[in-house]
Amino acid sequence: MQRDLKFALVGAGFIGRSHALAIHAVNRTFPSVPIGAKAHILAELDEGRARRAAAELGFDRWTTSWEEAVDEADAVVIAVPSFMHRAIALRTLEQGKPLLCEKPVGLAVGEAAELHAAAVRTGAPNAVGFTYVRQPVVQHARQIVRSGALGRVLHLRGRHAEDYLADPAVPHSWRLNAATAGRYGALGDLGYHIIAMLRMICGPVAGLSGVTRTVHATRPDPASGGQPRVVDNEDYAAAVLRFANGAVGTVEASRIAAGRKMDIAFEITCERGTIAFDGERMNELEVFEIGQNQAEQGFRRILANPAHPFYAGFLPAPGHQLGFNDLKTIELAMFLKAIAEGKSAEPDLSDALRISRICEALLDSAESGRWIENPEDYAGK
Structure with missing residues (x-):
């Protein structure tokens, strides 16, 4: 197995919690997966919510700054409302970091196109949370x-x-x-x-x-x-x-x-x-x-x-x-x-754009x- 990727989770609501459980379970469930996942940093706007969620979900630390979370992590999961997708995803992709973003990926076609273009330009691996197809x-x-x-x-x-x-x-x-x-x-x-x-x-x-x-x-x-x-x-x-x-x-x-x-x-x-x-x-x-x-x-x-x-x-x-x-x-x-x-x-992101x-x-x-x-x-x- 290659080194563990330190994951940032932005958002600790219903979907965010599911992502957190997956980060802890993935390598035990699928030991042949060649990369490890580590629950490193959790970001929530409210300090109390961030602190509690990080403790409950087993993250190394928490922050109220999604920018700090993105910059510190090796890979990023976005699990927040649509209007926040663009800024967080762009910062992740521009750093060439792997991005897993919940759908719909932004507010409209223009934002989805911008994010897809950034992924193509930087070559950052990406996926979108169309959970049910899996x-x-x-x-x-x-x-x-x-x-x-x-x-x-x-x-x-x-x-x-x-x-x-x-x-x-x-x-x-x-x-x-x-x-x-x-x-x-x-x-x-x-x-x-x-x-x-x-x-x-x-x-x-x-x-x-x-x-x-x-x-x-x-x-x-x-x-x-x-x-x-x-x-x-x-x-x-x-x-x-x-x-x-x-x-x-x-x-x-x-x-x-x-x-x-x-x-x-x-x-x-x-x-x-x-x-x-x-x-x-x-x-x-x-x-x-x-x-x-x-x-x-x-x-x-x-x-x-x-x-x-x-x-x-x-x-x-x-x-x-x-x-x-x-x-x-x-x-x-x-x-x-x-x-x-x-x-x-x-x-x-290509599928999400289409x-x-x-x-x-x-x-x-x-x-x-x-x-x-x-x-x-x-x-x-």
Whole structure:
């Protein structure tokens, strides 16, 4: 094993804590990973929060300065809101340091493009936190589709639906403010994930037409004693897609889907069968193959098992269930392996830029009502 990389973690919220657990677990879970990860410095703006988080999460030290954290570390993980991504990522990339940034990577296409350009210029290895594409059964689905075992992809549907804003009484927050979340609402939170998943399995998106809706136009603002404050971005987004391989389908993202907690799902229909996945049952994949005995036709349920990518690092027995934090460990293992090889880990800043362009095209299509060709290269209105 090469030397340990001293990691800086910027942000110790929900996602930050998952990254911290991964830093501690990755080399024990995947001992063949050629680089070690060390939890060195944690940055949080609030001193008390920084001190507590560093102690709880096993970091050598803490700081309230993200600049200090970046400068002192060998590699950086960014786990803060979108409006902070650009400055932290640029400082990391300009120093040529490996960067793992949560999506969406900045507030808009321009920031994503700037960061991608910096990574290309400096050669800094990078990866983006599209966590769900790393699930073992999703990776297996990709293998099935890419192998051609079921023939050409004909059509598909994908969705990422949750209900954290289904109740109109949920207060206004940074996610609903254009200054801190950009144009992307449900798309930025959820749509990025399912689009990343569909692209990984089925390839580039060649055309789209979108629609959006903001169901709750205002929400109570805690900063003004609960007075209504305008919501700047969409609660729901959907698109009809055409892929470069000829497949067509739909994608949707909703943050107001009452009852849905982690409903990232897809169904991909091919010439000789169909593959289906539901993120609320993340250790299962359903496969139907044409040609089965008619009396026994139906979807076959495959449980995550050691034959699938990454699973064996955690468990030797099939069907014993991985969880969200395990996916972050997989993510970091892929990142460290890529660093050792002097490259970036898919999905990387290049993928994030293309997905940002797709989302920008979807929003513009929803406003204009027009079909947009080549959204992965979209240059705006």
